[in-house]
Amino acid sequence: MTAPRTLVEKIWADHEIRDFGNGYSLLHVDRNVMHDLLGALVFEPLDRMGRKLPFPNQHLISMDHGVDTDPGRGDETKIPGGKEGVQGLRRKGKEYGIENYDIGDVRQGIVHVVAPEQGFVLPGQTLVCGDSHTTTIGGMGALAWGLGLTEIEHVLATQTVTVEKPKHMRIWFDGKVNPGVTPKDMILHVIGKIGAKAGNGYAVEYAGPAIRSMPVEGRLTICNMAIEMAVRFGIIQGDEVTAEYLKGRPFAPKGALWDQALAYWRTLGSDDGAKWDREVQIDCSAITPSITWGTSPQDVVAVDGLVPDPAKAESADRRAYIERALKYSGLEGGKPIAGNKIDVAFIGSCTNARLSDLRRAAAILKGKKKAAHVTAWVVPGSGLVKRDAEAEGLDRIFKDAGFEWREPGCSMCVALGGDKFPPGSRAISSTNRNFENRQGPGVRTHLASPEMVAAAAIAGAITDVRKVL
Amino acid sequence: MEKFTKVSGTAMPLLRANIDTDAILPSRYLTRTTVTGKTGFGPYLFADWRYGPDGKDKPDFILNTPPYRDAKILLAADNFGCGSSREHAVWALVGYGIRCVIAPSFGEIFYNNSFNNGLLPLPLPLAQIEALAAQIEKGTGKRQMTVDLDAQTLTAPDGTVTKLTVDPARRDALLKGLDSIGITMQGWDAISAWQAKDKARRPWSYL
Structure with a gap:
């Protein structure tokens, strides 16, 4: 009998062509x-080898990355x-027979919005x-990770990649999720708690009741x-929620292939007794709407909390760290994070630019106006997100509130x-860095x-979203 | 891939945790690949820390100070190269002349990108890195270090030699300057056979 395995170990085993033993x-x-x-550029080795894609x-x-997001854009x-x-990529895509969601195609958008939306990835x-x-x-139950350009050259030539085996961590989300708390707040809370380097060398599975009941877009x-x-x-294990999302x-x-795929997905969950190198428990009821105060995603504070005070830091290193971050962010230590005036409000990115994200922001903005001094943008994650949002009238709500409604891209x-945005401006952003x-x-x-x-755009300052729910 | 056997030269301490690849190479230079491919990024290394809005050197940034202008080895703190996957960060370091970064931990994508470009990312405990930095900063004028991958030794500014342990697979690839596609292609028949079998097992994945 096989020893109990994690979800990642199972996917790994099913894709392992060779174990180098090192x-x-x-x-x-x-x-x-x-x-x-x-x-x-990434096609140069293939060109040189005269090789076709396997x-x-x-x-x-x-x-998505460099494209303009202005209405009416071209190349x-x-x-x-x-x-x-x-x-260049368009030309190479044609040459090598690769499907391309180009500028002007309604399916174009941020790669990580487009892939799930098209069902291009399966658990x-x-x-x-x-x-x-x-x-x-990973939110689709797939083993998914970023590579450098040279590694992609290798993928194009061989459909394979050499990867170091990870250690395994499970983060278990339990407890009731309070009103105003979103998946973004949950993950910010985790990073704030365990730190920006905590996951080095790990594959992390997010699990627990609060994950199981979460729609795909939140995952x-x-x-x-x-x-x-x-x-x-x-990664989050693919389940009935994922299947429902992907079907069609x-x-x-x-x-028959769908049924076969579904039967396979059901075998992939982490086994009882699987070995975790680290386990973290998160009580969701303790999470509040969160926001960053510094220059790393680990610099997280509850929106009703205080900016860290360097004078109260537990060590000299921590004091220096806080001082440096505050110097850049221009905030005062020991003071409430809420109330700091913002110049820019941005809704977009592979983190939070899907239809459910836009719906929730629009619900806050409906019938309201942004503060006069704020520049506010919405950049939908894809052309399909944009089209569906427009069909629901969300674009109207954003525009009436004074937001620019733009074309999809990373922006x-x-x-x-x-x-x-202007140098030195203070931005509140639905992004990730x-x-x-x-x-x-x-x-x-x-x-x-x-x-x-959305709430900050209206107030013109960082504000507790729970006051406007 | 460029070989790496040994580097000797000025070591520059930049002991700040979480130096991200945006800091190493800001995004506005990323599309320069369409002009110069993987080269030519050295002048933009740490651009936002290095240059003022007027494009002039910021005198207080360490790389702009005379002893460190010719740095070949970088001493850093935890999680160096975190963030964006941009290989440009590695191209900028190598383009500037830095061939080895010593830090307690690295962003994993950066770490892999380094080996693909003849840059040695060397993980050492923070205390050891701080001790090296202290030697450099003592004002003795001794800033030279040597990292010898072949002999697996590190020579500190004060001349002390310590033994290094480098992942054998990584070491071998760097010493030989191996072409990773070429090596994988040598086993292509086995890969192809695996893929054919996989296609029969998971047909939905090959649509």
């Missing part, structure tokens, strides 16, 4: 998703070289992409930010230089849920 395995890659930043159907392109980008990236599969937030796709938000705690693989989507199997999450200069030189980012962004 801690590394050669894994088969079921899915590879590519974006415009890779351009034509499995062209297992690759997908969506233009032109504000950042030099962006257009060449788009056109138990392996998926890679040249983007660190590929962990998002994608949770897994999206796995990388922000240094986790290579974040363009790439999802149909008929101000990656801030490639096309879309940008509050690093120094991430959203443009000097821009100070506060990560929060789309609802919190």
Whole structure:
């Protein structure tokens, strides 16, 4: 009898072509998703070898990183070289027979929004992409992770990748989730609790009753930010919720193959007695709407809490850390985080730009107006999200509230230089990284849920979303 | 892939935790690959820390101070290279001339990208890195270090030699400058056979 295994160990075993015996395995890659930043460059080894893709159907392109999000956009980008990236990848996609959701295609959007939306990923599969937030796709029950460009060259040539075997961590979410608390708050809470480097070397499975009852889009938000705690693989077991979500989507199997796939998925859950190198318990009832105060996603505080006071730090190192972060973020230690004036409100990104995110933000904004001094943007995660939101009239609500309603793309999450906010501005953002200069030189980012962004846009300052629910 | 056997030169301490790849190479330079491929990123290394809004060097950033301009080894704190998967961060370090980063832990994608570009990411305990940094910062003028991957030794600024343990698989690949696609392709028949068998087992995955 096989020893009890984790979900990740099972998927690993089913994709392991070779165990090198030194801690590394050669894994088969079921899915590879590519974006415009890779351009034509990533195809150079294939070109040189004169080699075709072994499995062209297992690759997908969506233009997202450098594309403009202005209404009426074309290939032109504000950042030099962006257009060449788009056109280079388009040309190579055609040459190698890869499906491409191009600018102007309603299916175009952020890679990690598009892949689940199209059913391009199924539970138990392996998926890679040249983007660190590929962990998002773990929310579909797949083993999904980000690669560098050279590793993708290897995937294109061989449909395989060499990976180091991870340790295993389980984060168990139990207890009642309070009103105003979203999957974004839950994952921010976790990162704040265990730290930005806690997941180094680990695959993390998010589990427990609060995960089981969570819709797919929330699960994608949770897994999206796995990388922000240094986790290579974040995953949630595929279940009936996942199956219901996937059924009938363009790439999802149909008929007998669907039944076969479903039967296989059901064998994949972590066994009782599986060995966890680390286990973390999260009591959801203790989570409040959360927001970041500093320059790392681990700098999390409850929205009704205080910015850390360096004078009260437990060590000299911690004091220096807080002082440095406060110097950049321009906040005062020991004071409430709420009430700090914002300049920018941004709803978008692979973390929080799906239809359910837009619905929840729109519910807060309905019949209200943003504060006059605030620049507010919504960038839907994909053309389909945009279309569906418009069909429900959400675009009207956002526009009436004074938000710009833009075209899909990564936009101000990656801030490639096309879309940008003024230097030094304070932004509340539904994205995933509050690093120094991430959203443009000097821009100070506060990560929060789309609802919190909406509430702050109205108030013109960071505010507790529970006051407007 | 570029070989790495040994690096000797100035070591620069930048002991800050969580130095992310956005800091190492800001996103506005990412599309330069369409002009120069994987090269030419050295001038943009740490651009937001290194240059002011006017494009001039910020005098207080360590890389802009004379003793460290020719740094070849970087001493850092935990979680170096976290964040974005951009291989450009590695290309910027290598482009500048840095061939080894010593830190207690690394962002895993950055770690893998390093080996693919002849940059040695060397994990050492923080206390040991702090001790090396202290030697450098004591003002003795001794900033030279050597990391010898072949001999698996590290020579500190004060001349002390310590033994290193490097993951044998990684060490071998760096020393030989192995072409990873070429190596995998040598086993292509076995891979192909595995994939054919897998297709029969999980047909829904090959649609």
